[in-house]
């Protein structure tokens with residue numbers, strides 16, 4: 001029964017990811033466009049207007065503060081693409097009876113700070129007004145063009161090469177882009193997040209010596225315990241820990257109002273969709 005529930009939740013997550021990938025793939029680049037616009041306007045000493053990009057950035061940041069990084073785990077096209085490629089890579093390895101390659105854990109720990117450098121570099125380029133002249137070097141602009149079926153990629157070769165390298169990284173390391181390189185993920189991870197939708201575990205109810213959730217977590221997070229207000233900024237709500245736990249011991253919520261399955265997921269997916277529709281995203 002528990003495994004059926006878990007499977008159902010996994011299918012639901014996959015369906016939500018596919019839906020947002022098809023219909024709202026631009027939201028990651030549009031929200032990050034808001035970051036670039038604000039940095040450019042501040043650098044140029046110009047007024048910051050309430051543009052569609054700024055509104056989407058504010059909307060997604062507000063959503064993340066209340067609901068955690070649900071956008072990253074369920075609705076970001078780049079994150080979903082990474083999940084799909086990684087699953088395909090593991091499937092191919094299994095069929096070929098090869099052990100999947102993984103980055104050493106020590107290296108991963110160090111690389112997870114690189115996203116802040118990526119964010120700082122892009123903000124600095126925008127602030128000093130040189131980002132516009134680097135058009136063609138952005139992998140996510142290339143991704144947006146490809147997703148829209150636009151193949152006019154002359155002038156976008158550096159961006160295309162970066163995208164290919166990122167796709168290769170996504171294959172071998174789960175959530176490679178999200179954990180190491182995503183500048184929007186860096187913004188989200190710096191936000192204060194309300195604890196209600198943050199995942200935690202009842203350590204006292206765990207299996208003896210079990211650390212399955214931490215080992216399965218693509219961000220290598222050791223979940224906080226029940227009652228803690230800690231909210232790990234690097235948790236992108238991929239739900240992998242929930243799906244691996246043999247005790248159904250991982251949940252969000254508070255005291256009696258808590259859960260980790262279909263209802264909490266549908267609630268957040270519906271509200272995110274409503275936000276997009278309301279904003280005309």
Ligand code: SF4
Nearest residue numbers: 217235236238239241
């Ligand atoms: S496995 Fe759990 S703790 Fe780790 S990122 Fe995913 S949802 Fe967060």
Ligand code: SF4
Nearest residue numbers: 206207210212213245
């Ligand atoms: S997988 Fe479940 S039982 Fe194992 S440590 Fe994590 S919360 Fe506890």
